[in-house]
Amino acid sequence: MANATAPRQVINLEDTEFRDLLVKTIPALRAFARGLCGNRDMADDLAQEAMTRAWAARTSFAAGTNFRAWLFVILRNQFYSTLRKDSRMTSWNPEAAERLLVQLPSQQDAIHVNDVAAALQKLPPVQREVLLLIGASGASYEEAAEIIGCAIGTVKSRLARGRRALSELINGPDDDALPETAEHDLTETQPVRL
């Protein structure tokens, strides 16, 4: 009978395979970082730091598991660590945003991407990250829960609250309910262990 307390054997990738995965994930990593920080330079610094840390920790990545989720955990941990020290991370810089128009055929009122991006920065980070992972990066509930280190039910409820708050910040409230405001509660942002 196998010893349940024995350390799990991690099968590592070759360094070149790891490097190739890193290269492929850079665009998604930068996009996630940009959404979290709302600032291009800070986001790229964060993504570069995550890359460097990922390389240093490459022996803890198990081949065949979700590389993007693993790398996003590193970036997310780094983001919250920096956020605790630097409040500038939460400020949105409209000059850095490209003003792109989004209009669906069925909709009369167009919205601008940088309006959404600005509203996103007013949300609590725990709601912002779920919207970015699922709404922007296309992660599944399971993948988002793995990255955030919480239950799938928590992801779903944060997503629902985040969607409602974001929509209300952009379009105004639907009903009597008040939008959730720019409270930056970091109590639920403990680092996720790799």
Add this chain to the structure above:
Amino acid sequence: MAKKDAAKEEKMIPPGAARFDSVSAALQLMHDAVAAEVVPDEFLRILDEIDAKIASSKRIQ
């Protein structure tokens, strides 16, 4: 019949859901716009450093 079902479905959309569709599209566009950017040189420098480390470890082996 299909028309009837479609009308029923439309009625079931909660208030605000249609408005969120454009927000959702904007989130995806934000992501795609960044992902389509040319990767800055700083990232390539990190990759160069990694390549150098890989080459160095191969030489040692």
